[in-house]
Amino acid sequence: MTTSTGTPSLHADSPLAREQAGLDACVHCGFCLQACPTYLALEDESDSPRGRIVLMRALLDGSLPASDPDLRQHIDQCLGCRACETACPSGVPYGHLLEATRATMRGGHAPTFASRILLAVFAHRPLMRFAMAMARLLAATPIPTLLLKLPGRLGFGMAMLASTDFPLERAKYVAHGSGENGSAALLLGCVMEGLFTETNRATERVLRRNDYSMIAAPSQGCCGALHAHAGELGAARRLAKRNIAAFEKSGAQYIVTNSAGCGAMMKEYGHLFSGDAEWSQRASDVASRVRDVSELLAAAGPRSGGVIPFAVAYDAPCHLQHAQRITEAPLTVLRAIPGIELVPLDESDQCCGSAGIYNLLEPETSDAVLERKLDRIEASGAALVATGNPGCLMQIGGGLLRADMRARAVHPVDLLDASYAAD
Amino acid sequence: MTEPAATSVAEELRAIVGDRFVLERDAVLLAYQSDGLPGYHKRPSLAVFPGSRDETIEVVRLLATTGTSFVPRGAGTGLSGGALADDVVLLGLHRLKAVLDVDIARMRATVEPGVVNAALNKRLARHGVFYAPDPSSEAACTIGGNVAENAGGPHCLKYGVTLNHILAATVLLPDGEVMEIGDRDGGMAGYDLLGAFIGSEGCFGVALDITVRLTRRPAAVRTALADFAHVADATRATSAIIASGVVPAALEFMDNGTIRVVEESIFAAGYPIDAAAILLIEVDGSEESSDAEMEVVRSLCMESGARTVRVATNEAERMRLWQGRKKAFGAMGRLAPNLVVQDAVIPRTQLTDILAQIHAIGDSHGLTVCNVFHAGDGNLHPNISYDAGDPDQVERVHDAMSAIMQACITAGGSITGEHGVGLDKLPYMTKLFDEPTLAAMCDLRNAFDPDHRSNPGKVVPVHSCREWLAAPAARAPARRATDAR
Numbered sequence: 030m031t032t033s034t035g036t037p038s039l040h041a042d043s044p045l046a047r048e049q050a051g052l053d054a055c056v057h058c059g060f061c062l063q064a065c066p067t068y069l070a071l072e073d074e075s076d077s078p079r080g081r082i083v084l085m086r087a088l089l090d091g092s093l094p095a096s097d098p099d100l101r102q103h104i105d106q107c108l109g110c111r112a113c114e115t116a117c118p119s120g121v122p123y124g125h126l127l128e129a130t131r132a133t134m135r136g137g138h139a140p141t142f143a144s145r146i147l148l149a150v151f152a153h154r155p156l157m158r159f160a161m162a163m164a165r166l167l168a169a170t171p172i173p174t175l176l177l178k179l180p181g182r183l184g185f186g187m188a189m190l191a192s193t194d195f196p197l198e199r200a201k202y203v204a205h206g207s208g209e210n211g212s213a214a215l216l217l218g219c220v221m222e223g224l225f226t227e228t229n230r231a232t233e234r235v236l237r238r239n240d241y242s243m244i245a246a247p248s249q250g251c252c253g254a255l256h257a258h259a260g261e262l263g264a265a266r267r268l269a270k271r272n273i274a275a276f277e278k279s280g281a282q283y284i285v286t287n288s289a290g291c292g293a294m295m296k297e298y299g300h301l302f303s304g305d306a307e308w309s310q311r312a313s314d315v316a317s318r319v320r321d322v323s324e325l326l327a328a329a330g331p332r333s334g335g336v337i338p339f340a341v342a343y344d345a346p347c348h349l350q351h352a353q354r355i356t357e358a359p360l361t362v363l364r365a366i367p368g369i370e371l372v373p374l375d376e377s378d379q380c381c382g383s384a385g386i387y388n389l390l391e392p393e394t395s396d397a398v399l400e401r402k403l404d405r406i407e408a409s410g411a412a413l414v415a416t417g418n419p420g421c422l423m424q425i426g427g428g429l430l431r432a433d434m435r436a437r438a439v440h441p442v443d444l445l446d447a448s449y450a451a452d
Numbered sequence: 453m454t455e456p457a458a459t460s461v462a463e464e465l466r467a468i469v470g471d472r473f474v475l476e477r478d479a480v481l482l483a484y485q486s487d488g489l490p491g492y493h494k495r496p497s498l499a500v501f502p503g504s505r506d507e508t509i510e511v512v513r514l515l516a517t518t519g520t521s522f523v524p525r526g527a528g529t530g531l532s533g534g535a536l537a538d539d540v541v542l543l544g545l546h547r548l549k550a551v552l553d554v555d556i557a558r559m560r561a562t563v564e565p566g567v568v569n570a571a572l573n574k575r576l577a578r579h580g581v582f583y584a585p586d587p588s589s590e591a592a593c594t595i596g597g598n599v600a601e602n603a604g605g606p607h608c609l610k611y612g613v614t615l616n617h618i619l620a621a622t623v624l625l626p627d628g629e630v631m632e633i634g635d636r637d638g639g640m641a642g643y644d645l646l647g648a649f650i651g652s653e654g655c656f657g658v659a660l661d662i663t664v665r666l667t668r669r670p671a672a673v674r675t676a677l678a679d680f681a682h683v684a685d686a687t688r689a690t691s692a693i694i695a696s697g698v699v700p701a702a703l704e705f706m707d708n709g710t711i712r713v714v715e716e717s718i719f720a721a722g723y724p725i726d727a728a729a730i731l732l733i734e735v736d737g738s739e740e741s742s743d744a745e746m747e748v749v750r751s752l753c754m755e756s757g758a759r760t761v762r763v764a765t766n767e768a769e770r771m772r773l774w775q776g777r778k779k780a781f782g783a784m785g786r787l788a789p790n791l792v793v794q795d796a797v798i799p800r801t802q803l804t805d806i807l808a809q810i811h812a813i814g815d816s817h818g819l820t821v822c823n824v825f826h827a828g829d830g831n832l833h834p835n836i837s838y839d840a841g842d843p844d845q846v847e848r849v850h851d852a853m854s855a856i857m858q859a860c861i862t863a864g865g866s867i868t869g870e871h872g873v874g875l876d877k878l879p880y881m882t883k884l885f886d887e888p889t890l891a892a893m894c895d896l897r898n899a900f901d902p903d904h905r906s907n908p909g910k911v912v913p914v915h916s917c918r919e920w921l922a923a924p925a926a927r928a929p930a931r932r933a934t935d936a937r
Contacts, residue, residue: 053789057490058782059529063568072501072547073472073480074528080483087482099479116591118717119785395678 036162040404042130044262045089047304051122052089056083064116066380067106070397075103078113078123085130095134104130105140106394108379108387109258110347115354124298124352131260139259144390151219151251153265161223168193168224177430182392185427192426193224196413197337198439200450204234207244210329211321214281215243216272216295218288219251220419232287232322238449239329246279252286254294255385257301270308273315284315287322287442289346289418290385293353321349322442323358323417331361335451336368337444340432342411342436343371344402344425346418347380359417362441366448374409376401381416383424397430405435416442461518466502468510473501473547479719484542487530488589489876491792491840496523496537501544505564505660508548512658513628515541521535521905522626524654526566526597531793532874534601534653534910545596545658551575552661559666560619560636565596565659572664581666584611587870588778594661602651604870606702606777607734611667613870615650615869620663623649623656636663650897653872654907656900670736673701674746675770678731678753679724680763683707685757686729687803690827692752693733694800698745701827704732704777705772710835713783714776721776727759731827732777780824787820787837794853795877798865800830803822808858810834831869832860858883863936873911881913 040046061078062068068077075084084100087093095102105125111124131140139145150156167173168190177188213236221229233243251266272295276284286292299313343363349355363369381386382398402425406414412434414425426438466474475481476498479570485493502508515522523537525544535542548564555561556579563572569590573582586605587593593603604613611617620634634646634807649656680686684703693700706714711723711730723730730755735745750761764770784791798806807823814821814836825833834856838849856882857867867873867880881890893912897904 054785056782056785057486058488058785059527059589060779060782062527062592063571072503073475074483075480077483078692083482083485084479087479093479093482097479099477103480118714118719120717120783121785247672317718432723 040091041135042235043089043133045085045126045133048122048126048129049089051126052082052086054121055079055405056119057083060116060118061113061116064112066108066112066382066398066401067394068124070394070401075099076106076344077224077452078121080115081107082121082126085126088130088133091358101134101140104134107382108347108380108382108398110384111351112347112359112378112380113273115351126203128257128260128262130244131258132262133260137261137263139256141390144259144386147386147389148256148259148261148264151255152268154250157219157223157251161219164190164224173445182389185388185392185431188427188430189423190224192423192430192438194241195227196439197443197447199227199447202234202450202452204237204449206240208237208240210240211282212242212280213283213285213325214246214276216246216252216284216286216288218251218286218291218419221288223444225419225422225440227442228287228440231249231440232285232442235331235442235445236285236322236325236327237450239326239331241283241325241329244279244281246281246284248278249275250296252291254290256384259292262301266301269301269312273298273308273311276315276318277311281326282318283357284319285322287320289321289353290347290420292319292321293348294354301411314435321353321355321358321417323349323362324355326445327358327361330365331445332449333365333367334445334448337366337448337451338368339412340370340372340410341413341415341444342377342406342409343376343441344374344377344381344406344414344416344421346421347384349417350378359415359441362445363415366444369444372409372411374411374414375405377405381421381424381428383418383420385420388420388424395424396416399424403428403432403434407434411436413444414438415444419440461514461520462498464514465498465511468514469500469502469507473503475499480915484525484528484544485536485814487525487533487535489530489531489533489792491790492533492536492875494536494538496542497539499537499542499544501547503547505548508545508658508660509624509628509630511543512626515627515905516626519903519905520562521752521908523907524596524600524658526594526600527568527589527592529593530597530601530874531795531871532601532868532876534874534907535597536875538909540908543658546594547767548596548660554579556581556666558637559668560663561666562636562663563595564661565599566593567595569593569595576666580669581622582669583664584617584667585614588781590778595662595664599650599659599662600652600654601870601872604826604831605676606826608870609703609826610699610701610736615647617665617667618646618650618662619665621649622660623648623658624660625657626901626903630660632800634663638665650898651872652900653911655812655897655911657906670701670742672739672742673734673736673770674742674763674852675732676746676749676753676761676763677723678733678758679727680729680731680758681727682757683729683807684804686731687807687827689731689753689756689758689824691801691802692756693749696748696752696827698735698748700745700749701734701736702732703734703826705823705825706732706777707823708732708781709787709820709822710780713786713822714780717779717783717784718885719775719779719783721772723776732773773912777824781833781835784822784835784837787822790840791835791837792853793833793835794856794873795868796832796857796860796865797869798830798832798860800827800865802863802865803827803830806832806859806863810856811886813852813855813859817848819848819852819856821856822851826869829869830865875910878910878913880910881911
């Protein structure tokens with residue numbers, strides 16, 4: 030018998046070498062195969078979790094160089110949805126392995142020039158604000174709707190922007206609550222505050238209405254998730270440090286996010302700084318206070334509001350379902366809204382193909398994964414698809430617009446907010 | 453390095469299935485060097501994945517014309533090294549995943565070989581019927597692979613193995629001929645070719661479509677978890693239940709080591725981690741008969757020394773109990789980087805004695821053996837976790853597994869219950885069968901695959917098939933159609 034484990038590593042000090050125990054946990058049983066959207070779409074095991082783990086081992090033991098184009102292609106084609114983690118009996122920490130592999134392959138740089146520029150903008154607050162302001166201006170014109178059928182990423186980008194237009198009426202109401210459920214500081218988030226500003230305000234309202242007091246954490250910034258996923262672990266740590274300091278200073282009992290990807294990242298700040306004597310404890314402390322907005326709402330009830338008469342399908346963001354392992358809370362929130370008919374959505378636990386900036390970097394695979402999602406939405410008969418992550422909202426929302434489907438994507442919090450407004 | 457003839461085979465394959473589905477480079481073949489038993493690594497000369505029935509026929513005919521050997525592969529979840537291609541062509545059938553027909557009136561469904569076992573059952577659920585054989589890898593393994601291995605599973609105790617649930621198949625012989633075997637209406641005339649094909653481990657060709665028997669869901673199901681402080685009490689309870697005349701739908705055994713890895717996993721089922729062993733016992737039928745049978749099971753377990761017997765009170769709890777059992781094999785990665793599992797069948801009455809022997813063999817080799825198996829039909833699965841980086845440990849694992857298999861053979865058992873012989877159990881075949889028997893098996897193979905090009909070197913040891921020695925050309929001309937870079 031031979032094996033690739035236990036052999037000397039060419040990358041002994043690499044991020045991947047530090048995750049060796051995670052690699053060792055895989056026994057190649059294959060139970061992950063059918064959970065993997067890229068395996069289902071591409072039909073090649075090198076695009077499956079266990080296949081990619083074999084490639085990671087080869088990188089680590091030096092049998093494949095980091096420059097190998099096949100290695101790069103299959104590692105880059107991974108969505109990072111982590112659906113394999115909730116299928117894995119051995120508890121392989123696949124998300125960590127993927128980030129460490131990407132960091133090891135390219136010495137901490139994102140794969141393409143375009144992605145490096147994009148991530149640099151996310152890391153730079155004034156630039157990010159400017160970019161988001163431009164995007165908002167564009168979204169307020171008819172241009173995105175006119176151009177959303179253009180082929181390629183330009184048309185898709187326009188569809189994503191056009192999809193940020195909230196499909197229901199936003200009535201005003203003032204949210205009152207006792208604040209007795211504790212204090213919470215909202216992670217504003219780059220895309221949420223940039224393109225879903227009203228959803229952030231709605232988040233603050235529904236939390237107040239459910240007796241949380243809201244506290245500002247003004248010096249916060251990007252959570253670093255996109256950087257970590259691309260293997261830019263150094264950049265991710267710099268961003269995380271800023272947020273750790275900001276939320277420590279806020280003194281809030283909970284750090285609340287309405288973006289599943291950001292929440293998953295912040296909950297793993299402890300792992301990001303493992304072995305760092307100065308930051309490890311601080312990071313773990315902040316991480317332990319992070320909650321998805323659906324968790325806080327479900328814990329508080331949530332309070333019931335007015336009638337919202339729609340057939341709603343819930344599509345689980347991967348970073349909520351698989352990374353944070355939150356399945357029931359968003360459903361509890363939706364069930365609390367009078368008038369909503371929750372319709373089953375087949376494969377609601379599967380990725381939509383958004384995956385951070387993946388839909389911009391790997392358009393073909395992303396489209397193949399999205400197509401399957403749109404088919405399931407069509408079959409569900411839902412008028413609204415509720416999902417709590419900005420990437421998924423725009424991927425599904427944009428996909429629906431381009432496919433001329435009548436359903437629209439909304440954040441669950443916006444539905445609850447509309448319900449309170451209608452009360 | 454590249455031989456002109458080999459290159460042309462790869463090019464012709466590309467013309468049939470498209471560039472993306474012919475793999476030749478080292479990096480992209482890595483994922484296909486192992487099946488579910490990753491102690492073995494064999495590099496295929498190339499891999500080809502046809503996307504339709506017609507493409508499959510074209511591919512196999514091309515391989516026949518060029519005298520190229522090939523190994524069929526489903527999802528690569530097998531546990532005997534059966535789908536390993538050692539320098540020959542790997543023929544992946546996982547892209548053939550259409551459910552062609554579901555005929556509830558005739559209680560049958562016709563599927564392509566790459567349809568995943570659990571996906572078929574998901575599709576059937578709304579009709580109140582199911583396809584009964586349920587290997588633990590059901591979430592990933594394919595019906596084609598199940599047919600090749602004559603796969604079992606926990607519920608085969610009552611419902612029977614794959615063989616009992618296949619009505620017909622369209623088979624593509626290694627020479628490219630297409631043949632219908634079996635009878636979709638369940639009739640039978642002449643020799644049982646279908647029976648010969650099922651469990652032939654890819655040596656008799658591949659199935660293009662498979663018609664399976666559907667079974668109506670029982671009206672009632674009861675699932676119990678019996679908790680024992682001593683292994684011998686659990687095996688005694690097993691014998692008592694079978695002797696009572698109750699035929700459980702499933703009767704599964706897990707020892708302490710297995711319970712612990714499952715309880716650490718995402719599939720934690722609430723098994724008592726201080727138990728020496730647990731039995732998972734399911735009975736089904738009508739509401740009344742299930743309750744009555746479960747009462748018999750409960751009292752027999754208690755009489756045999758069970759600490760508690762807990763019956764699942766709802767479907768979610770029942771599924772949780774089962775998920776723990778089904779994912780146990782995959783959870784063993786928590787113990788050590790490498791894992792080997794065996795698959796032996798022994799007379800059920802010898803369970804207590806064999807388990808003691810297995811324990812002693814583990815001890816004397818300085819290894820821990822975890823047991824999780826189908827107790828009701830005496831189908832053992834000893835698992836040994838180890839570190840392949842330690843050559844001494846590898847040696848001890850090898851010796852211990854041989855000793856365990858020898859003990860099972862001595863007890864009157866067999867070397868496989870459901871995983872097949874493949875590559876891993878080839879050495880045991882000569883211990884179990886004499887030369888004339890092995891030669892008869894070769895004669896049967898010759899009827900389907902006279903050139904021995906389909907899954908060469910598996911199941912029956914080469915020296916038993918004298919033709920092989922005379923025909924080294926069975927090795928693929930395409931064997932070096934690789935190293936393009």
